[in-house]
Amino acid sequence: MDQGRQCCSTHLIDGDGTFNVSGMDTFMKEVKLAERGLSYAVVSIMGPQSSGKSTLLNHLFGTNFREMDAFKGRSQTTKGIWMAECTGIEPCTIVMDLEGTDGRERGEDDTAFEKQSALFALAVSDIVLINMWCHDIGREQAANKPLLKTVFQVMMRLFSPRKTTLVFVIRDKTRTPLENLEPVLREDIQKIWDSVPKPQAHKETPLSEFFNVEVVALSSYEEKEEQFKEQVASLRQRFFHSIAPGGLAGDRRGVVPASGFSFSAQRIWKIIKENKDLDLPAHKVMVATVRCEEIANEKLASFVSNEDWCELDKAIQTQPVSGFGKKLTSILGNCLSEYDMEATYFDDGVRSAKRKQLKEKLLQLVQPAYHSMLGHIRTETLDKFKEAFDKALSGGEGFSVAAHNCTDCFMTQFDEACSDVIIQQANWDSSKVREKLQRDIYAHVAAVRAAKLSELTTLYEKKLNEALSGPVEALLDGAGEDTWPAIRKLLRRETESAVSGFSVKLFSFDVDEQTKCKMIASLEDYARGVVESKAKEEAARVLIRMKDRFATLFSQDSDSMPRVWTGKEDIRAITKMARSASLKLLSVIAAIRLDDDDDDNIEKTLAVALVDTRSGATTNKSITSDDPLASSTWAEVSPSKTLITPVQCKSLWRQFKIETEYAVTQAIAAQEASKRNNNWLPPPWAIVALVVLGFNEFMTLLRNPLYLGVIFVGFLLVKALWVQLDISGEFRNGALPGLLALSTKFLPTVMNLLRKLAEEGQKPATTDPQSNHPLAARSHQSGVTNNGDFSSTGSSDVTTSENGSEYSSPSIHEKIKIK
């Protein structure tokens, strides 16, 4: 026996039946029972008072239970239940010394301490020693009979048998060999078993189903101490490896794992005290539930404070951590392993359920870190993708190829990085983060594509603008028969060229057919829009263009040389020609004709309405209902293609005529002046008539100096009147009209002239109506606004023109009414 080791013991349940929880916990810690798993055995001893139970245990297991002092006489020594660790026995064996029975059938009721302690011993022990005197065997009134009855009765209250080993220790054996005693004892036991009332379920259950029965006999400690000690030493050997198969407790069932022993014992005693049925299987599950829960909570708390985890969790807040998955898997693995280790002997179902809960809690705890890590990887990958994609594009790689390559490359990188984050225990799916990354990459590619396509579109639009604006403006400026066909040709050619280049560029963007068609159509529309916009601009300044054209044609001859109005030119014809050309320009700019089938009669309509003198429309500034221009739309032209409406054309034409009238007037005046310079003498027929008819009078006048003076003065007056009244024109139309005009103008004019001479003291009248002509200060700023409304800043011109008779002589005014 190993006596060197100090024995641990505690008073587990006192005489009043109070369970010593703190004593039990201290005992558990001292013995380190919780670490034993299932490798421990519990032995109890019960028997009559002062039957040497404590003495036996102390010798058998090296315990230090109080023994009765033999010299003081027999009295009860052990109260309640004591517990101690057996020294030097493997596996760890705990022994309980129960209060002795008093040898009488006491406490028939279930609340008697004797029964309660017996039930407790049977519920928690693997081996129960039943101490009995040798001389009681076979005796009808033996003290062990009530004890056995009690044991068997309470056994029925355990829902399932634990297959406890009952070791009957026969004390003070006599010379009768054990071989002879044992059958008698077994017979006694069987009789008692048979006599015990059993529940229906166990009516026929044999004793062997509940117990293994062993019998040992010991010599008297008091009389044959040496033999006693030898036999005890021999018995002790049977407690080594007692729980191994074939051992004393090899058949035991329903063992509570050592870490749950304390709690289990407390609960069992509580249930016994409450006189409730003791359902050991249910109790075992309950103990497992409580203990597994406790273990799981301990492990969770231990994980939360784990240094490695805390470091990892902190680091992940700011940046990705290399080997995150492996590190966390290891920490979690250790935590769960520890749980498994401690909870391994508890009920399987309970242990697994609690392990699952623990795992869920642990994973819940680490999940934010996992998502943080994925977030870091996603952000990093996206940033790297953007950088690489920009680099590839600036390196001249095709858009579609660059997008495809970069996407593949960085999605692979993401997958690799994700594999480093995988937590074995979690089996989490990173596909959602992957999808998000893919969406972000696609969105970035789409944004860059949109920007690049926009740049490309802008580039081609600019090209089209440059290619079309100038030529279209020039073509419209020189508006003629072929203007619109030429514009159409130009538009077609430039559009085709741009579309061709644009299509080639679009190819590298991997744009779908529908989008491509849409973009090309948009570019074509843009080209058309440039032309239309230019045409609108030209329409807005059509009046200026018309006047320019008129001025050019009117003031320059066919050799582009400035005209000199000598009197030989046909101003009427020139004016007509210049106005026709201006009208042509108006008709060309009046509408957009970009389609091949655009054919209209605008020019014809304008010619008829504005130039044809037979229509009478030209002389009438107001619009009448039968006027072909009394409309805001052209018959053959859609409103969208109309640049100048018929009514605007009419208005423009009127304005044009007013503003060009002055040039014609000037030309006529210049021509007349030139003629006068060349014809200062009266017509030849007048000179001949004067000579033939007035020779005698002429001679008379020459001879008389007074007459000569009067003739001279008269000549001066006639010359003045000739110039003043412009009578030469009348005489050019014939002698008779000339004379009539002379006579009708002569007398009042002479009278008027004489009156002025008298008033102004011979000051000659120099009233040239042209010198004050309002048109001299005329502004030429007038036109059609972009929206087609006609406007003029020279409103005073209209007024002046309408009152033209104030400053124009009737003959001149009549001359400029050329259509």
Ligand SMILES: Nc1nc2c(ncn2[C@@H]2O[C@H](COP(=O)(O)OP(=O)(O)OP(=O)(O)O)[C@@H](O)[C@H]2O)c(=O)[nH]1
């Ligand atoms: N005749 C006889 N007496 C013994 C034997 N062993 C111990 N005793 C004596 O019996 C008396 C009681 O011994 P304990 O060991 O205290 O007996 P117990 O059963 O533990 O007593 P309680 O705890 O009070 O029930 C002591 O005086 C012992 O010397 C034995 O084998 N034979």
